[in-house]
Amino acid sequence: MNNSENISQERFERIEQYLEGKMSVDERSRFESELTTDPQLAAQLEELRVLILGVETAVLKDKMEAFHADLTPVRDIASGGGNRSTVIWRWSIAAILIVAFGLFWMLKSDNDYEKLYAKHFSPDPGLPTIMSSTANYEFYEGMVNYKQGDYKTALSKWETIRDDAMGMDTLHYFRGVAYLAKGDPDNSIKYLQPLWNMEDNSFSAETAHYLGLAYLKIGDIEEAINYLTFSKEESAKEILSEIKD
Amino acid sequence: MGNTNQITAQLHMAEAVKNNDELVLKQLYQECYGKIEVHILKNNGTKPQAKDTYQEAFIATWQNVKSGKFVPTNETALQGYLYRIAKNKWTDYLRSSQFKKTSSIGEGYEIPDEFDETSTDNIEQLNNAMEAFRQLGNECKQLLTHFYFEKKSLREIAMAFEIGEASARNKKYRCINKLRELAKTPIFKNE
Numbered sequence: 001m002n003n004s005e006n007i008s009q010e011r012f013e014r015i016e017q018y019l020e021g022k023m024s025v026d027e028r029s030r031f032e033s034e035l036t037t038d039p040q041l042a043a044q045l046e047e048l049r050v051l052i053l054g055v056e057t058a059v060l061k062d063k064m065e066a067f068h069a070d071l072t073p074v075r076d077i078a079s080g081g082g083n084r085s086t087v088i089w090r091w092s093i094a095a096i097l098i099v100a101f102g103l104f105w106m107l108k109s110d111n112d113y114e115k116l117y118a119k120h121f122s123p124d125p126g127l128p129t130i131m132s133s134t135a136n137y138e139f140y141e142g143m144v145n146y147k148q149g150d151y152k153t154a155l156s157k158w159e160t161i162r163d164d165a166m167g168m169d170t171l172h173y174f175r176g177v178a179y180l181a182k183g184d185p186d187n188s189i190k191y192l193q194p195l196w197n198m199e200d201n202s203f204s205a206e207t208a209h210y211l212g213l214a215y216l217k218i219g220d221i222e223e224a225i226n227y228l229t230f231s232k233e234e235s236a237k238e239i240l241s242e243i244k245d
Numbered sequence: 246m247g248n249t250n251q252i253t254a255q256l257h258m259a260e261a262v263k264n265n266d267e268l269v270l271k272q273l274y275q276e277c278y279g280k281i282e283v284h285i286l287k288n289n290g291t292k293p294q295a296k297d298t299y300q301e302a303f304i305a306t307w308q309n310v311k312s313g314k315f316v317p318t319n320e321t322a323l324q325g326y327l328y329r330i331a332k333n334k335w336t337d338y339l340r341s342s343q344f345k346k347t348s349s350i351g352e353g354y355e356i357p358d359e360f361d362e363t364s365t366d367n368i369e370q371l372n373n374a375m376e377a378f379r380q381l382g383n384e385c386k387q388l389l390t391h392f393y394f395e396k397k398s399l400r401e402i403a404m405a406f407e408i409g410e411a412s413a414r415n416k417k418y419r420c421i422n423k424l425r426e427l428a429k430t431p432i433f434k435n436e
Contacts, residue, residue: 060270068300080273
């Protein structure tokens with residue numbers, strides 16, 4: 001392409017108007033017929049088209065860096081497993097606390113724990129639903145049901161979602177909480193327990209909290225104390241002190 | 246929610262992408278990245294490779310929406326399209342000799358039987374233009390960004406630079422000429 005010649009300001013602005021789609025129908029068809037007879041105009045049009053696209057693409061590239069820096073870190077699925085020492089450390093603290101509380105909770109009846117559970121359980125408020133975010137459409141559709149307290153429908157919508165679609169932690173976490181809210185602590189534990197052992201779970205403290213509540217509900221106080229000690233919720237501290245009382 | 250509404254939403258989204266609406270671009274970028282990263286990490290890739298592949302795919306999607314090569318037709322069209330391009334780009338990479346020299350595709354890896362819709366613009370000239378833009382002075386860079394990326398009017402640009410509309414217009418012409426000059430004499434090295 002011969003692009004060494006000067007383009008007058010007038011001509012440049014005309015080409016630009018064409019590229020930006022700012023010409024009237026008449027002007028446009030006149031311009032297009034000129035293009036067929038004036039190869040220089042056609043070459044200049046192509047040159048400016050690529051230049052302007054270059055400007056936009058360069059700006060977009062910079063913007064993408066900013067979008068990327070602003071991403072919530074995505075788990076490195078290749079690493080897998082978990083950090084053994086973190087897990088062991090967590091359990092040692094729990095063990096010490098069990099001994100501390102041990103003397104007290106043995107005297108309580110199952111009914112007391114059920115009441116304690118009912119007093120302190122409230123489901124996670126859920127994630128904001130962006131209905132336009134259709135890649136995770138199924139998930140957010142279920143989230144709407146979840147927020148309406150229709151856990152059964154939410155769970156059935158989440159059933160078919162693959163683990164990698166949403167991030168395994170998000171999916172398992174909300175499944176776990178939904179089962180618990182539905183009054184099914186056993187299934188809740190099935191989802192939350194593996195999540196707790198997973199490194200990089202973004203819902204770590206929350207997972208501990210609901211696992212604790214699930215065990216409280218089934219009356220397994222030893223396990224309940226284990227997990228509740230890792231919860232950051234005020235109510236977890238209250239439960240622990242009430243178990244003690 | 247009706248299907249028609251979702252298609253309308255997709256068309257709005259495509260329109261916003263065409264106009265470089267930053268919020269929409271950001272939402273689309275962030276919404277689809279995780280899925281691509283998981284795919285690439287599962288298929289012999291690294292995080293930096295995932296990022297590069299995804300960004301290439303994002304630009305191709307954006308270009309194809311802008312040029313009208315791609316028009317969404319269903320509720321997940323744009324996201325699905327972006328995902329497909331990224332996946333195909335990664336498959337191409339795995340098939341390429343560069344990759345085969347150092348590794349072999351693991352058993353069970355499926356090469357998707359999908360068409361490639363990557364934009365076929367004149368890559369070399371586009372790269373020259375981008376490099377030239379990077380070399381421009383700050384004022385021209387800002388002015389051209391406002392005008393061509395942010396689609397601001399001459400009047401808005403004139404106000405932002407506290408100059409008259411006529412001089413904003415002249416400045417733009419001078420900046421474009423500077424850009425043409427730089428793009429014609431690429432002095433950058435291959436990176």
